[in-house]
Amino acid sequence: MLKEKFSPVFLKKNLIPAAKWHPWPTASERQRWNSLSENIRKILVTNGIGALKKTWPHLPASLFLEFAQNGNRSNFQDQLFIRRQILSDLVYAECIESKGRFLNAIVDAAWSTCEESTWSLPAHINMQKKGVGLPDVTEPIVDLYAGETAAQMAWLVYLLNDQLNKISPLITERIRCEIRQRILIPCFERNDFWWMGFQHKRVNNWNPWINSNWLACILLIEDNEQRRIESIYKALRSIDVFVESYSPDGGCDEGPAYWTRAPASLFDCLELLYWATKGKLNVYDEPLIKEMGRYIYRVHLGNNWFVNFADAPARFAPPAGLIYRYGKRIKDNFMQKLALFFLRNKTIADKNNFSGNPTRTLPNIFLWDKIPDVDVFAPLPSNVWLSNLQVVVKRCKTGSVKGLTLAAKGGHNAENHNHNDVGNFIIFVDGKPLIVDVGVEIYTRKTFSSERYSIWTMQSQYHNLPTINGIMQSAGINFRAKNVNYSCDRNEMCFSMDIAESYPAEAGLRKWVRNFVFRENNIIITDSYEMKSVPKDLFWSFITPCKTKIQNNRIRFISTLLPERVYSGKGYLYFDHKKVKTHIEKIPVIDKRLLSIWGKCLHRLILRPTNLLPTDSFAFRIEEH
Structure with missing residues (x-):
């Protein structure tokens, strides 16, 4: 798409020269900074004052080595991210106030950042030839956070060049040197970083995320015009690999949280x-x-809840400022409405839009006062069918969380940030979770290794799926849904698939057809299977954050308080109690990420046939009353 339309000749003709590129006012150009609303100014200065009070974290080699030694990546990352946040908040505060009180702290933070042996994370340093462990300073590795740091530092030079040079010209010289050595040179000279897509065509959010930061560094730091053009064209070729990996429906198989770093x-x-x-x-x-932009409102379930298939939290606050700007560019009112819906929550708006990477934050700051301050409802389309991704979202009424909402998926088990979850589903009632996808824990060394599927949240038995003869679904492109069918009219939505091939041969399946029927008052999930012989064991798992009570032919879901004063939904799961026996298992939650969403426990409903047959059919009906 990009490399064909925008050749080096086009770039030479149309690219603004480095010396003249001036997308946003620097801190020395006071008119636009001074004209910002008092609310924005107060937020940014308050953040800066808070940063002055924080202790600059220490990052010893022993902390970096923890990932190699015990698999912990959080201890180092958490401290590193505090460093980056401190510098970010100091810079914006100085740009607003322009009195110099943040400058010494900015110099200290920037110089310390230059002194770091690598800007890459311990979890990503295995990209170097010497493998995991300490960084080899002779081989700069370009990962997500090398890119993030480089862009942050490049914008720092752009915004505060005059102020820093008055203290010492060596500061900006050092920053420019580090960006060249750590980002510009390796990205220009190397083609073997997997995220570029030149040698490995399977890419994910790393591609646009790093390319966006590389582009910022090229535009802000590279002063050789020919090399600038060649670097940008190389980035365009790389970005094309990412764009070409998407299907026409624009679905993001990494989930809505990674949408914020993919499309x-x-x-x-x-x-x-x-x-x-x-x-x-x-x-x-x-x-x-x-279509890639529209995905984010299509998988919105209401409030802060999203359809969280893959490595995604069930609840998070998306970057509303970016969503609004994306919606404006593509002239999509629903995207703009989703952004405005989140902007009503000032806490979310302030946190997500006025800190972090300047490529996003600067346009938010200077366009913020032009965003209409209106009370709007989230789009919440009544019917979403992403035919390539094989994801459906169905609710009772457009623009409303009232009643039942179903999200379900087919797909395969080699998706980006994959969970073994072909046939999985999520059900909400009145915008509150009833049957859920657990999500993903804090990343460790296991998460992106051969041990990934030893993690419980990745396994099909902890999704809303059957376990057959003690066998769960397997990972891989061949483990997928077949015969996927979808239809929808005024009265009902039907979504069906055969999930037999998502299980290995040991499960003994010939066919397992899962059929969803959504009507205004209920959702019916019917599983019809045919096995090679009588199964030795078979059970269904349904995961819920609700307290539950077994009542003869149904299970009652009781509204339960979750973190942040949020409640789960309430409703009923009906089944034929003559054919199914039930057991409820408590799942203790100890992971910090999951604790923040679900609280201290989840519940797994385990339903077993009372009589095992080689061919059978079971129906489960969910109602809100």
Whole structure:
């Protein structure tokens, strides 16, 4: 898409020269900074004052080594991210106030950042030839956070160049040198970083995320115009690999949280290129670019809840400012409405839009006062069918969380950030969770290793799926849904698939057809199977955050208080008690990420046939009353 339309000749003709590229006012140009609303100014200065009071974290080699030694990646990352946040908050505060009180702390933070042996994370340093452990300073590795740090430092030089040079020109010289050595040179000279897509065509959010930061560094730091053009064109070729990996429905198989760093980072790339060519490099009319943006409101379940298939939290606050700007570019009112819905929550708006990477934050700051302050409802389309991703979302009424909402998936078990979850589903009642996808725990060394599927949240038995003869679903492109069918009319939505091939041969399946029927008053899940012989064991798992009570032919879901004063839904699961016996298992939650969403426990409903047959059919009906 990009490399064909925007050749080096096009770039040479239309790219604004480095010395003249001026997308946002620097801290020395006071008019626009001083004209910002008092609310924004107060937020940014308050953040900066808070940063002054924080202790700059120590990052010893022993902390970096923890990932190699015991698999813990959080201890180092958490301290590193505090460093980056401190610097970010100090810079924006100085740009607002322009009195110099944050400058010494900025110099200390920036110089300390330059002194770091690597800007990459311990979990990613295995990309170097010497493997996991301490970083080899002779081989700079470009990962997500090397890119993030480089872009942050590049924008620092852009915004505060005059102020830093008055203290010492060596500060900006050092920063420019580090960005060249750590990002510009390796990205220009190497083709073997997997995320580039030149040698490995399977890419994910790493591609646009790193490319967006590489582009920022090229535009802000690279002063050789020919090399600038060649670098940008190389980035365009890489970005194309990511765009071409998407199907026409625009579905993000990494889930809604990673959408914020997959299509949303693609938007960052496109915005940088749009700004750098005065709008000449513009693909916002391309259908695929539009569909990739629309995914985020299509998987919204209401409030902060999202359809969290893959490595995604069930509840999070998306980057509303970016969503609004993306929606404006593609002229999509639903995207803009979703953004405005989240912007009503000022805590979310302040946290997500006025800190972090300047590529996103600067346009938010300077366009914020132009975003209408209106009370809107989230789009919540009544019917979503992502035919390529094989994900359906169905609710009773457009624009309302009232009543039942179903999300279900087919797909395969080699998706990006995959869980073994073909045929999985989520049910909400009145915008509250009833039957859920647990999500993902804090990442460790196991998460992206051969041990991934030893983690319980990745396994099909902890999704809303059957376990057959003690066998769970397997990982791999061949473990997938077959014969996927979808239909929808005014009265009902039907979604069916055969999930037999998502299980290995040892499960003994010939066929397992899962059929969802959504009507206004109920959702019916029917599983019809045919096995090679009488199964030795068979059970269904349904995961819920609700307290539950078994009542003869049904299970009652009781509304339960969750963290942040949020409640689960309430309703009933009906079944034929003559054919099914039930057991409720308590799942203690100890992971911090899951604790913040579900609290101290979840419940797994385990339903077993009273009589095992080689061929049978079971129906489960969910109602809100």
